[in-house]
Amino acid sequence: MITSPLQSLIATGTKLWLDSIDPELVRTNRTLGATGATSNPVIVSDLLKTGRFDDQLDELLQEGRSDEEIAWRMTDQLVNDAQDVFLPVWDESRGNDGYVSFELDPLLEDPELDIPHEKRVSSYIELGKKWATGHRNRMIKVPATPAGIDSLEELAAAGVTLNVTLIFSPRQYRAAQQAVWRGAQRRDTLEQFKSVYSIFVSRVDVYTEKYVPQLSSAAQGLVGIVNAKRIWAENDAFWSEQATPLDQEMIFASTGTKKPEDPPTKYVAAFAGSDIETNPPGTNDATEASGMTFSRCVDQLPVSEVLDEIDRKVDWEHMERVLMEEGIQKFADPQKALLHLILEKRAQLTPAGEA
Secondary structure, three states, X not given: OOOOHHHHHHHOOOEEEEOOOOHXXXXXXXXXXXXXXXXXXXXXXXXXXXXXXXHHHHHHHHOOOOHHHHXXXXXXXHHHHHHHHHHHHHHHOOOOOOOEEEEOOHHHHOOOOOXXXXXXXXXXXXXXXXXXXXXXXEEEEEEOOHHHHHHHHHHHHOOOOEEEEEEOOHHHHHHHHHHHHHHHOOXXXXXXXXXXXXXXXXXXXXHHHHHOOOOOXXXXXXXXXXXXXXXXXXXXXXXXXXXXXXXXXXXXXXXXXXXXXXXXXXXXXXXXXXXXXXXXXXXXXXXHHHOOOOOOOOOOOOOHHHHHHHHHHOOHHHHHHHHHHHHHHHHHHHHHHHHXXXXXXXXXXXXXXXX
């Protein structure tokens, strides 16, 4: 019996994931029906700022760990704790759900460091294998940058479960999907092969507000939805022909609305019916409070006039380039902020004379 809006959403066929690994929020959202979660440096940094994890930080400081080591050990611990909550889902679904995503080092893409392409690729492969080892329900999050995409075949071949993130365009999606599938076919078996592709939604609509103001009121604010639904349809068609035992799915990410006048359920409702929505905690709370009953909308597109206008006026290559540059910065800067926070914690938690 459906008793809440989020249960209504799940009943349409959507898997509900949480865009947080806060232990309290993970437990709360699990009771609401969430079956997975994802992490990033912003989430980890915000958690460490609360002081709730100062005891663990102090232990690592006493062990003489570097700021970078502490950042990754805390990330590993927080992701692992969330994995424990969702492991029963993974067991029950036989590996089709119940995952928590672990993001690889965003500083590999930091423009300031200017790491050579081949070094980035080899680092993604090395780190992906390292952080995946021993974890049944951990997804390794790799960005759809040139180096990230070039690492996917080897990671997939090695048995790593992948979440390809920072996807804004069909071109990125296709390159990632083809690389992952090449790697999967090198495995001895496809029984545990699982991959997901995170398409960012609301950032596309932020882009069109700024760069494509000439869109009509009927089209403005719908480009992110149209783009994501088209990629979803392409993904669904491709994998339905491969007959993999587990679902290879889209994650609809960046589903929190950016404009105050937009209802908080705008993107939640648009993608109801299939695959995965990874929602910020506030979006899940607003959805639960909305009183809405959801129905399948993921395969419904606007009228042809709106689609034609979007295709005519949006420069997809420019969009991808701008959003990737912004996205890389939004990945690298929080990692730097996390390292700086640990440095500050070191000063706070280490007694005078022991620093």
